[in-house]
Amino acid sequence: MQNPLLSTNSAVLAALLGSDVYLISEPSISSEQEAIISSDQTPASVHYNYLGENNKYILILIDQPLKSEIIAAKDLLLLEKTLAALKLELRDVAIVNLQQCEELHFKSLKEFFSCNNVLGFGIELAKIGIEKEVAVNTVFRIEDCPFLLASSLEELSNNQAQKVIWWSAMKSIF
Numbered sequence: 728m729q730n731p732l733l734s735t736n737s738a739v740l741a742a743l744l745g746s747d748v749y750l751i752s753e754p755s756i757s758s759e760q761e762a763i764i765s766s767d768q769t770p771a772s773v774h775y776n777y778l779g780e781n782n783k784y785i786l787i788l789i790d791q792p793l794k795s796e797i798i799a800a801k802d803l804l805l806l807e808k809t810l811a812a813l814k815l816e817l818r819d820v821a822i823v824n825l826q827q828c829e830e831l832h833f834k835s836l837k838e839f840f841s842c843n844n845v846l847g848f849g850i851e852l853a854k855i856g857i858e859k860e861v862a863v864n865t866v867f868r869i870e871d872c873p874f875l876l877a878s879s880l881e882e883l884s885n886n887q888a889q890k891v892i893w894w895s896a897m898k899s900i901f
Contacts, residue, residue: 773829773830773835773839774839775821775823775828775830775836775839775840776797776823776824776827776828777797777821777822777823777840778797778798778803778817778821778822779817779818779819779820779821779822780817780818780819780821781819781820781821781840781841781842782818782819783815783819783820783843784840784841784842784843784844785815785819785820785821785842785843785844785845785846786820786821786823786836786837786840786842786844786845786846787806787820787821787822787823787845787846787847787848788823788825788836788845788846788847788848788850788855789802789822789823789824789825789847789848789849789850789879789880790824790825790826790848790849790850790851790854790879791824791826791849791879792826793824793826793827797822797823797824797827798822798824798880799880799881801881801884802848802880802881802884803822805880805883805884806822806880809894809897813897813901815901821840821842823836823840825850825854825855831854831855831856832855832856833855833856833857833869833870834856834870836855837870837872842872843872843873844872844873844874844875844900844901845869845872845873845874845875846874846875846877846897847874847875847876847877848877848878848879848880848883849877849878849879849880849881849882850876852876857869861876862876863876863877863878864876864877864878864889864892864893864895864896865896866896866899866900873900875896875897875900877893877896878893
């Protein structure tokens, strides 16, 4: 039995929706053009394994040699305390371990996460395709996005003076 609510008739759809209905079709590709576009040339969809929900579009990059977890438990605790002090939660950010990524270019990271702010802990900028010399605990902009480069989370937890400088830089972007 056919569903009585299912219709492809544009007059019926326009009456139900209360506005005009338009059919937009995909542009056709000729077989000659299709031969030119090979599977090697189509961009692969990049996916990143990350912790958090990225609700506030804040990307946190770390570089730790871990296999199963994204971030060490003690470093996660420091981050959670920092986020709480900024009135943020883990669900507001996305934490990415660069050692677990195949595609390591800032542009692809920025597109995937739609980030408004980036925090890098103990990372080398060249590893994500940024050829720029930046001092630690300095805020700079890449593609109109504030980026704070900091020492590793382990170094910050062990060095109070470094943590104070880092916190001052953090407050400047949040």
